[in-house]
Amino acid sequence: MEYVKLINCMRCGMCLPVCPTYKETFLETASPRGRVALLRKLQEGELEQSERLLEFLSLCLDCQACASACPCGVNAGELVAEFTCQRKTEKGLGFMEELILRRLVPHPDRLESSMGPLRLYQRSGVQKLVRTLGLLKMFPRPLERMEGLLPELPARPLRQEIQEVTPAAREERGTVGFFLGCVMSLIFSDASRATIKLLSSLGYKVITPRNQLCCGAPNMLGGDLEGMKQDARANVEIFSGYDVDFIVTDCGGCGAELKRYGHHLEDESASAFSAKVRDISQLLALHRDELRTMLKPLELKVTYHDPCHIAHCQGIRAEPRELLKLVPGLTFTELNEADACCGSAGTYNIQRPEMSDRILKRKLDNVRSSDAEVLITSNPGCLLQLKKGLAEQLPQVRIMHLTELLAQSMEGESV
Amino acid sequence: MERSFIKELQTIVGGEYILTDRESLAVYGYDSTPEIESLPAAVLLPGSTDEIIRIMRLCHGAGVTVTPRGSGTNLSGGSLSAGGVVLQSSRLNRLLEIDEENLTATVEPGVITSALHRAVEARDLFYPPDPGSMNISTMGGNVAENSGGLRGLKYGVTADYVMGLETVLADGDLLRSGGKVVKDVAGYSLNPLLVSSEGTLGIFTGITVKLIPKPRGKITMLAHFPLLQDAALAVSAIIAAKVIPATLEFLDKVTIRCVEEYAHVGLPLDVDAVLLIEVDGHPVVIAEEAAAVAELCRKHRCSFFQTAQNPSEALKLTEARRTALSALARLRPTTILEDATVPRSCIAAMLKVIQECAKKYDLVIGTFGHAGDGNLHPTCLTDERDPDEIKRAHAAFEEIFDAAISMGGTITGEHGVGLAKKKYLPRLVGESGIRVMRGIKQAFDPKGILNPGKIF
Ligand SMILES: Cc1cc2nc3c(=O)[nH]c(=O)nc-3n(C[C@H](O)[C@H](O)[C@H](O)COP(=O)(O)OP(=O)(O)OC[C@H]3O[C@@H](n4cnc5c(N)ncnc54)[C@H](O)[C@@H]3O)c2cc1C
Ligand code: SF4
Ligand code: SF4
Numbered sequence: 001m002e003y004v005k006l007i008n009c010m011r012c013g014m015c016l017p018v019c020p021t022y023k024e025t026f027l028e029t030a031s032p033r034g035r036v037a038l039l040r041k042l043q044e045g046e047l048e049q050s051e052r053l054l055e056f057l058s059l060c061l062d063c064q065a066c067a068s069a070c071p072c073g074v075n076a077g078e079l080v081a082e083f084t085c086q087r088k089t090e091k092g093l094g095f096m097e098e099l100i101l102r103r104l105v106p107h108p109d110r111l112e113s114s115m116g117p118l119r120l121y122q123r124s125g126v127q128k129l130v131r132t133l134g135l136l137k138m139f140p141r142p143l144e145r146m147e148g149l150l151p152e153l154p155a156r157p158l159r160q161e162i163q164e165v166t167p168a169a170r171e172e173r174g175t176v177g178f179f180l181g182c183v184m185s186l187i188f189s190d191a192s193r194a195t196i197k198l199l200s201s202l203g204y205k206v207i208t209p210r211n212q213l214c215c216g217a218p219n220m221l222g223g224d225l226e227g228m229k230q231d232a233r234a235n236v237e238i239f240s241g242y243d244v245d246f247i248v249t250d251c252g253g254c255g256a257e258l259k260r261y262g263h264h265l266e267d268e269s270a271s272a273f274s275a276k277v278r279d280i281s282q283l284l285a286l287h288r289d290e291l292r293t294m295l296k297p298l299e300l301k302v303t304y305h306d307p308c309h310i311a312h313c314q315g316i317r318a319e320p321r322e323l324l325k326l327v328p329g330l331t332f333t334e335l336n337e338a339d340a341c342c343g344s345a346g347t348y349n350i351q352r353p354e355m356s357d358r359i360l361k362r363k364l365d366n367v368r369s370s371d372a373e374v375l376i377t378s379n380p381g382c383l384l385q386l387k388k389g390l391a392e393q394l395p396q397v398r399i400m401h402l403t404e405l406l407a408q409s410m411e412g413e414s415v
Numbered sequence: 416m417e418r419s420f421i422k423e424l425q426t427i428v429g430g431e432y433i434l435t436d437r438e439s440l441a442v443y444g445y446d447s448t449p450e451i452e453s454l455p456a457a458v459l460l461p462g463s464t465d466e467i468i469r470i471m472r473l474c475h476g477a478g479v480t481v482t483p484r485g486s487g488t489n490l491s492g493g494s495l496s497a498g499g500v501v502l503q504s505s506r507l508n509r510l511l512e513i514d515e516e517n518l519t520a521t522v523e524p525g526v527i528t529s530a531l532h533r534a535v536e537a538r539d540l541f542y543p544p545d546p547g548s549m550n551i552s553t554m555g556g557n558v559a560e561n562s563g564g565l566r567g568l569k570y571g572v573t574a575d576y577v578m579g580l581e582t583v584l585a586d587g588d589l590l591r592s593g594g595k596v597v598k599d600v601a602g603y604s605l606n607p608l609l610v611s612s613e614g615t616l617g618i619f620t621g622i623t624v625k626l627i628p629k630p631r632g633k634i635t636m637l638a639h640f641p642l643l644q645d646a647a648l649a650v651s652a653i654i655a656a657k658v659i660p661a662t663l664e665f666l667d668k669v670t671i672r673c674v675e676e677y678a679h680v681g682l683p684l685d686v687d688a689v690l691l692i693e694v695d696g697h698p699v700v701i702a703e704e705a706a707a708v709a710e711l712c713r714k715h716r717c718s719f720f721q722t723a724q725n726p727s728e729a730l731k732l733t734e735a736r737r738t739a740l741s742a743l744a745r746l747r748p749t750t751i752l753e754d755a756t757v758p759r760s761c762i763a764a765m766l767k768v769i770q771e772c773a774k775k776y777d778l779v780i781g782t783f784g785h786a787g788d789g790n791l792h793p794t795c796l797t798d799e800r801d802p803d804e805i806k807r808a809h810a811a812f813e814e815i816f817d818a819a820i821s822m823g824g825t826i827t828g829e830h831g832v833g834l835a836k837k838k839y840l841p842r843l844v845g846e847s848g849i850r851v852m853r854g855i856k857q858a859f860d861p862k863g864i865l866n867p868g869k870i871f
Contacts, residue, residue, distance in 0.1 A: 011446070072744045
């Protein structure tokens with residue numbers, strides 16, 4: 001880790017009020033400023049890599065809210081992630097990590113077939129039985145939590161169903177390559193279907209390459225930089241085979257990762273790829289005037305949760321709100337602490353359940369006081385986490401992906 | 416610190432709220448002050464006034480020192496402890512009351528300044544002090560440092576709003592001073608002593624502040640000046656014309672360059688100074704005031720003047736000032752932010768001194784700040800890994816402070832003395848000043864256990 005990145009922190013504390021773990025604990029060790037200081041003192045040899053130090057660092061969500069607030073351009077979340085990644089690289093990938101990160105995750109077909117049994121498990125009614133009997137309590141906690149997070153899976157992943165080329169529904173204005181995130185395809189396929197439909201209605205030909213791989217974010221999370229680069233190279237190669245104006249994704253996590261391919265691979269084609277990447281809200285907002293004429297009324301009270309990967313990592317805040325406000329009849333209320341993490345944060349909700357639940361609760365309390373009927377967001381991790389939270393604590397509020405709501409408004413369906 | 420003593424503290428606050436591990440102590444060894452670190456022996460996060468009373472009784476008995484801390488954002492080393500107890504007040508964060516009949520708010524010390532703003536503004540009331548750190552600074556810290564802010568020129572500083580304090584003294588006794596009454600001449604005025612006491616006289620556990628009606632309107636203006644002298648003259652002229660803007664902020668040439676490079680807000684690089692001016696109050700009055708400001712700026716040869724027509728335009732105009740610190744701080748690893756303050760008629764002279772010092776010591780110093788009240792923030796951009804440059808920075812600031820004193824100004828307008836400015840205080844207040852201050856300290860804390868080593 002570059003020392004200068006650590007001493008750039010002037011300890012002003014501007015990052016404290018936005019850090020979810022500081023807000024919960026008021027502890028300097030659980031603050032961005034504290035985390036940078038721990039890393040710095042580690043590097044200076046004043047502290048050792050003690051269990052406690054690692055524990056303090058691992059409480060970081062890598063939500064990067066601190067980076068948005070920092071006047072000095074310090075990114076505590078990223079520094080902690082870099083440290084974790086480095087440690088894991090030094091240790092080498094374990095057998096399971098190797099299996100999951102290198103062999104399973106990058107290849108959608110393998111990932112999809114591994115989900116087969118789960119789907120069967122849900123459909124056969126065994127899930128219900130298991131849940132009612134509390135059989136999962138017998139499994140280790142992480143497994144139990146993972147199970148609890150899973151909503152009902154679609155019959156088939158979208159990737160297997162979608163045509164590679166969806167023609168523009170009217171006079172063609174351009175071509176977009178659609179980067180279909182793994183979780184979007186496997187779990188939130190309705191939302192990605194809505195995304196494709198919106199793009200096509202606006203006159204885009206949508207190309208969804210069948211052979212695209214995972215964006216590589218899970219590898220980064222698992223400390224596998226090399227694996228991430230392998231995915232990135234393959235994706236750059238695949239998309240360069242098509243003549244597209246933009247590469248669009250409706251997954252905040254994928255978008256953030258894809259935009260950094262240029263940075264990671266340090267080559268021209270990767271930079272060109274990254275320069276074309278847009279979050280779906282960015283592209284839709286370009287056509288706001290047209291959209292306004294196409295949307296039909298929805299009488300709904302709606303609020304919006306900013307996914308960290310969209311607000312903090314990509315700096316996109318205005319577009320999703322603007323798009324929601326285009327829908328006639330819709331009442332938009334701003335969520336208090338809208339851009340605070342929901343506690344999902346990759347696998348954080350499985351690894352640090354207690355803190356994750358505290359952060360989730362705060363988010364849900366804010367949703368409650370917003371008085372909204374529908375919570376909108378646009379990242380699969382947030383969708384999973386919030387869906388579970390709402391079901392347990394606030395069942396009267398529904399959650400939807402931004403594009404689902406917009407597509408429904410375009411159809412004139414009541415939600 | 417002895418284990419048995421730590422055990423006793425533990426029984427007061429509970430195991431979760433006492434930290435003695437190396438890692439925790441290491442990160443409580445700093446605040447926002449550059450270059451100063453000092454390790455405490457324990458950190459406590461009490462949850463009630465009663466716990467604080469018990470902690471103080473215990474520490475007083477054992478002669479253990481106690482340093483109060485809010486969010487640790489002060490710029491003078493005030494919240495650092497050498498081998499004693501740090502007492503962080505963040506958990507005492509309840510907003511106890513907004514009294515709309517008496518126009519007061521009562522808070523616990525851990526309440527964040529901007530949270531108080533939001534709460535009172537929701538009721539059309541106004542708590543003006545707005546330090547740049549208001550999103551994280553605590554009310555306890557604000558009172559202890561007598562913090563100022565952008566609205567200081569028209570509305571004053573924290574001291575102008577503190578009406579009542581509840582303070583735990585060094586021996587654990589509770590002192591109540593002031594209250595909700597507007598007039599009170601019973602005995603010595605203790606509040607002004609306690610405000611800006613930097614944690615050396617007592618620990619605030621309750622704070623009652625004055626509120627005022629929220630101004631009905633605000634007009635934001637921006638002016639560019641090719642010549643520094645003209646900007647300074649414009650400031651004097653505005654005030655002489657009996658217009659008191661809520662905000663009258665200034666950016667110098669170095670800052671302008673940095674802001675433009677970093678944020679591309681459209682500042683020309685050939686101007687010497689930018690003024691951000693905001694007038695607030697009754698819509699009819701501020702329209703007149705804004706017109707007067709515009710005329711005076713033009714008369715003093717501004718090269719550009721804009722009045723915001725709506726809130727989003729206003730936000731745009733304030734962007735340069737808002738990004739000033741970020742833009743400067745990004746340039747080099749180490750940022751030393753000072754707050755020498757002079758009578759406002761001396762602003763131009765002070766700026767000249769700062770520029771000369773930067774040149775003489777071969778430093779980059781960007782200056783921005785509250786031109787209206789003479790409180791400037793010369794900000795030295797340096798690198799702590801370069802000891803020679805750091806030495807030159809200190810030499811430059813020493814000259815700047817001496818100049819401020821000779822102009823009838825002060826070494827610190829709002830950041831406090833703490834450890835960082837201790838050495839300069841005698842030059843400002845003289846031996847008699849120090850003697851009286853020591854006497855006051857003695858009266859409050861004869862054993863000297865509260866935040867020792869600070870101020871003098
Ligand atoms: C980027 C930046 C911008 C800033 N802008 C401004 C500004 O515009 N104006 C300004 O005035 N200051 C400014 N400051 C300085 C600082 O934020 C203020 O001094 C603030 O009041 C400190 O609050 P805190 O909660 O962080 O207190 P701390 O730093 O934790 O403590 C400050 C002092 O108060 C004492 N203290 C804390 N709590 C209590 C208590 N309950 N009882 C008794 N004593 C207590 C401490 O012992 C210490 O001496 C700025 C700082 C930064 C980093
Ligand atoms: S990380 Fe940035 S915001 Fe946080 S204390 Fe350091 S410099 Fe300030
Ligand atoms: S990334 Fe999030 S959790 Fe981690 S330090 Fe930054 S704000 Fe806190």
